[in-house]
Amino acid sequence: MDTLLPLGTGAARAIHYYNTCFLLNGPQGRLLVDAGGGNGILRQLHLAGIGLQEITDIFVSHEHIDHCLGVIWIVRFSAQLFLKGLRPLPLRIHCHVELARKLQTICELTLAPSHLTPLGSHITFCPVTDGEQREIAGHTVTFLDTHSAKAEQYGFLMESPEGQRIVFTGDEPCKPELHSRITGVDWLFHEAFCLDAHDDIFHPRSIGHDTVKRASQLAESCGVKNLVLWHTEDNETVGTRKARYTEEARHYFNGNVYVPDDLEVIRLTTR
Numbered sequence: 001m002d003t004l005l006p007l008g009t010g011a012a013r014a015i016h017y018y019n020t021c022f023l024l025n026g027p028q029g030r031l032l033v034d035a036g037g038g039n040g041i042l043r044q045l046h047l048a049g050i051g052l053q054e055i056t057d058i059f060v061s062h063e064h065i066d067h068c069l070g071v072i073w074i075v076r077f078s079a080q081l082f083l084k085g086l087r088p089l090p091l092r093i094h095c096h097v098e099l100a101r102k103l104q105t106i107c108e109l110t111l112a113p114s115h116l117t118p119l120g121s122h123i124t125f126c127p128v129t130d131g132e133q134r135e136i137a138g139h140t141v142t143f144l145d146t147h148s149a150k151a152e153q154y155g156f157l158m159e160s161p162e163g164q165r166i167v168f169t170g171d172e173p174c175k176p177e178l179h180s181r182i183t184g185v186d187w188l189f190h191e192a193f194c195l196d197a198h199d200d201i202f203h204p205r206s207i208g209h210d211t212v213k214r215a216s217q218l219a220e221s222c223g224v225k226n227l228v229l230w231h232t233e234d235n236e237t238v239g240t241r242k243a244r245y246t247e248e249a250r251h252y253f254n255g256n257v258y259v260p261d262d263l264e265v266i267r268l269t270t271r
C-alpha cells in the first residue's frame with residue numbers, strides 16, 4: 001500500500017473527529033476499512049477528493065454503529081452510480097457472515113428498492129473467516145479473528161508484494177492470541193482511547209479499549225516498526241491530542257509514532 005488516509009480518528013462518542021475509519025490506497029485499488037457512523041463518511045471522502053467509484057473494497061471489522069452504519073451510505077450511493085452507469089468496477093464488502101447478513105438486512109429495510117438491485121451482482125458481500133486469505137488491491141490480506149468479547153470482530157494482516165506487513169487489530173486492544181501476528185510488522189494500526197493520566201476519567205478497559213501507554217508498550221514488546229494510534233476520546237485532549245499522545249507513546253515505544261488527525265495522509269514507507 002502506498003498511503004494511509006485516516007478518514008476519521010475518533011471513538012464512538014467523539015464529535016470533534018469523525019469515527020475511526022481509513023482508506024488504504026494502492027496501485028491496484030482502494031480499500032476502505034470501516035466507514036464510521038453515518039453520512040459523515042460522504043463528507044470525509046469529499047474533503048479528501050475521493051470519489052465513491054474509486055473504492056474497490058470495503059472491510060468492516062464489526063457491527064457497532066460507529067464502524068458499520070457508514071457502509072449503508074456507501075452502498076446507497078454506489079448503487080446509484082451503478083444504476084447510472086457511472087461505476088465500472090464492482091464493490092466488494094468483506095466482513096464476517098453474520099455481519100453481512102445484518103448489513104444486508106439494514107439495506108433492505110432502509111433503502112429504496114431500486115438501490116437494492118445492484119446488491120448481489122455489482123455490490124457483493126464477501127464473508128471472511130479466521131485465517132482466510134484474499135487478494136485486495138494487489139495485496140494479500142489475511143483476516144484475523146480478534147477474539148473480541150464485545151462482538152464478533154475481525155482485523156487483518158496485509159502483505160505487499162515487496163513484503164511490507166501491515167496489521168489492523170480492530171477496535172480493541174490486541175489480544176495475546178494475535179501477538180505472534182504483529183511481531184516485527186512494519187505497521188500496526190491500533191486503538192488508543194486516552195492518555196494513561198486519564199485512565200481514571202474514562203476507564204477505557206471497562207469499554208474494551210486501552211491507553212496510549214499500553215498500546216505503545218505492546219508495540220514495543222512485539223518489535224513493531226511504525227505505530228498508528230486512533231479511535232480516541234475528544235474531551236480531554238482535543239486540540240492537544242497529537243502532541244500529548246505522541247509524547248506518551250514515545251516514552252514506551254522506540255519506533256515511529258503517528259497520531260493522525262482526520263484526513264492527514266501517511267505515506268506507508270518501510271523504514
Ligand SMILES: [Zn+2]
Pocket residue numbers: 011012064066067171231
Ligand atoms: Zn468503535
